[in-house]
Amino acid sequence: MAHGIWVVDFWQNWCPPCDKAEPVFNSLASEMAKKYGVGVVKFARLHINKNPKIAYKKKWKTKDGAPYFAIIKDGKLEDFEWGFLNESDFKNNLNTKIQPLIGP
Numbered sequence: 001m002a003h004g005i006w007v008v009d010f011w012q013n014w015c016p017p018c019d020k021a022e023p024v025f026n027s028l029a030s031e032m033a034k035k036y037g038v039g040v041v042k043f044a045r046l047h048i049n050k051n052p053k054i055a056y057k058k059k060w061k062t063k064d065g066a067p068y069f070a071i072i073k074d075g076k077l078e079d080f081e082w083g084f085l086n087e088s089d090f091k092n093n094l095n096t097k098i099q100p101l102i103g104p
Contacts (some may be wrong), residue, residue: 008043008069030042068080
């Protein structure tokens with residue numbers, strides 16, 4: 001996650017909102033690849049309990065709950081989205097946060 005733009009889904013297997021978010025997260029990854037090109041925005045899922053050193057980094061707020069979606073550019077946390085309510089809001093919120101990082 002050192003270079004480029006990443007969206008990381010921090011999830012846990014006991015979390016019902018994480019289960020709901022997974023197919024939408026995967027769909028958004030496909031949409032972004034079609035819109036901006038493959039690899040411009042990279043998507044990854046990270047299990048919080050299996051990767052605590054990454055998940056609980058000082059400035060990342062995964063300790064506040066899951067799902068937590070970190071938007072990272074060149075290794076720096078740029079923004080985040082916490083929780084999952086519905087597909088439309090989720091996609092709109094992430095698109096709004098990612099677009100400025102990509103540029104015109």
